[in-house]
Amino acid sequence: xxxxxxxxxxxxxxxxxxxxxxxxxxxxxxxxxxxxxxxxxxxxxxxxxxxxxxxxxxxxxxxxxxxxxxxxxxxxxxxxxxxxxxxxxxxxxxxxxxxxxxxxxxxxxxxxxxxxxxxxxxxxxxxxxxxxxxx
Numbered sequence: 001x002x003x004x005x006x007x008x009x010x011x012x013x014x015x016x017x018x019x020x021x022x023x024x025x026x027x028x029x030x031x032x033x034x035x036x037x038x039x040x041x042x043x044x045x046x047x048x049x050x051x052x053x054x055x056x057x058x059x060x061x062x063x064x065x066x067x068x069x070x071x072x073x074x075x076x077x078x079x080x081x082x083x084x085x086x087x088x089x090x091x092x093x094x095x096x097x098x099x100x101x102x103x104x105x106x107x108x109x110x111x112x113x114x115x116x117x118x119x120x121x122x123x124x125x126x127x128x129x130x131x132x133x134x135x
Contacts (some may be wrong), residue, residue: 003014008059014067015066015111015114015115016021016063016067016068016069017065018111019066019107019111019115021068022059022068024062025059025063025066025068026059027063027089028062028102028105029059029062029065029099029103031101032097032098033051033054033055036094036096036097037090039097041090042090042093042094042097045084045086045090045120057072057073057074060072060074061074061122062119065118065119065122066115066118068135077122089106090119095116095119095120098120099112099116102115108134
């Protein structure tokens with residue numbers, strides 16, 4: 001029997017490329033925002049949001065978090081989301097939609113978990129806590 005603890009792990013630095021790069025991330029973001037915008041608790045936060053700009057910023061955000069070629073150029077997440085009334089329950093719903101979106105793909109469980117971990121770590125920024133990209 002082989003000891004899997006000694007087996008090589010996929011290189012996280014290559015996560016962006018391994019999951020399919022920009023095309024895969026664009027598809028994930030589309031599916032994710034369908035869920036988010038269908039959620040009656042979250043949809044009001046996006047009522048006046050220019051979705052093209054949001055998608056562009058999310059592409060950069062995911063690229064930065066997953067080791068892709070784009071760098072997040074937006075303002076710190078705490079600044080962007082300040083004063084919007086985002087509470088921990090909203091952040092939890094948001095990340096639950098992310099996890100459900102990832103699990104609905106053909107990505108392996110390890111990649112789903114790695115993506116989720118890298119994006120979820122930024123969640124505190126949404127409610128103004130330190131850490132994360134742009135923070």
